[in-house]
Amino acid sequence: MYLVALLGNCTILFVIKTTSILHEPQYIFLSMLAxxxxxxxxxxxxxxLKFFLLNHREIEFHSCLAQMFFIHTFSSMESAILLAMAFDRFVAICDPLHYTVVLTPPRIIGIGLIAVFRGVLLMVPLPILLKRLPFCKGVILSHCYCYHPDVMKLACGSVRVNIVYGLSLVLCSFAIDSIFIVISYILILKTVLGVTSGDGQLKALNTCVSHIFTVFIFYVPLIVLALIHRFGTFTSPLLHVTMANLFLFLTPVLNPLVYSLKTKQIRLAMHKILKSKANFM
Structure with a gap:
């Protein structure tokens, strides 16, 4: 799965970078996602890799905190980029005449920087708040990586501050992003239904299919995992592990597959690159 995720996303980045017709807002946001x-x-x-290949089940505390920080930072960035992609589709369908005026290169760069800075600034307190807590010896994580709710439960002291801040993070990032994504698609659907041509409706909606699927495979495991950690005291450990792995591994694996299969311009660009390589050889 790692190989598929890395190769797939690196291929998407390479195709977009080397194909000039893909240097448009929609594909620039896709490259950010990749x-x-x-x-x-x-x-x-x-x-x-140490867990599955070497059966090495230990991780140094500070390494765990660093990994947790990067996992949650990149997850927050992904959520922000999915919102930006929803906004891109909203402008393209609801206000196509102003598409290039609204989504200028400087604004696209600004959106990307906001996603990065928001992720970093919101997640920096997580390891700091955890580091101040006492931890019991012989503690065991539920997953093969360090996830904040999982690490927090291993502390011997009060984690009330951590819980409150974690909830604030969810509300300030993932919840707000998902709400605005839903609003964007409600407005898109309203605009599409106002189009008299059936072919026009299908064509407009078809440009959103890949993004909608990506939103589902990102948010559904995330929501289920959050509910398990909040209310799943008696939930099977197997369900914990399964949802944790789906949340972390499913999105990077499926995103490049979805966009390469469902986006005509990406398929054509990949075919052109492969054809030129074959002719060169």
Whole structure:
């Protein structure tokens, strides 16, 4: 899965970079998503490989905090980029005449920087708040990587501040992003239904299919995992592990597959590159 995630997302980045017709807002946001997925995969690569290949089940405390920080930072960035992609589709469908005026290169760069800074600034307190807590000896994580709610439960002291801040993070990032994504698609659907041509409606909605699927495979495991950690005291450990792995590994693996299969311009660009390589050989 790691190989598929890394190769798939690096291929998307290469195709977009080397194909001039893909230097448009929609594909620039896609390249941001691919880069974030690469970062998310690399964040867990060392511990997961040691766990599955060497059966090495220990991780140094500070390494665990660092991994947790990067996992949650890249997850927050991905959520922000998914919101930016929803906004891109909203402008393209609801206000196409102003598309290039609204989504200028400086604004796209600004959106990307905001996603990065928001992720970093919101997640910096997580390891700091955990580091001040006493931890019992012989503690065991539920997952093969360091996830904040999981690490927090291992503390011997009061974690009330950590819980409050964790909830604030969810509300300030993932919850707000998902709400605005839903609002964007409600407005998109309203605009599409106002189009008299059936072909026009299908064409407009078809440009959103890949993004909608990506939103589902990112948010559904995230929501289920959050509910398990909050209310799943008697939930099977197997369900914990399964949802944790789906949350972390499913999105980076499926995103490049979805966009390469469902986006015509990406498929054509990949075919053109492969054809030129074959002719060169």
């Amino acid at each position: 880069a974030t997925d690469v970062g998310l995969s690399l964040s867990t690569l060392p511990t997961v």
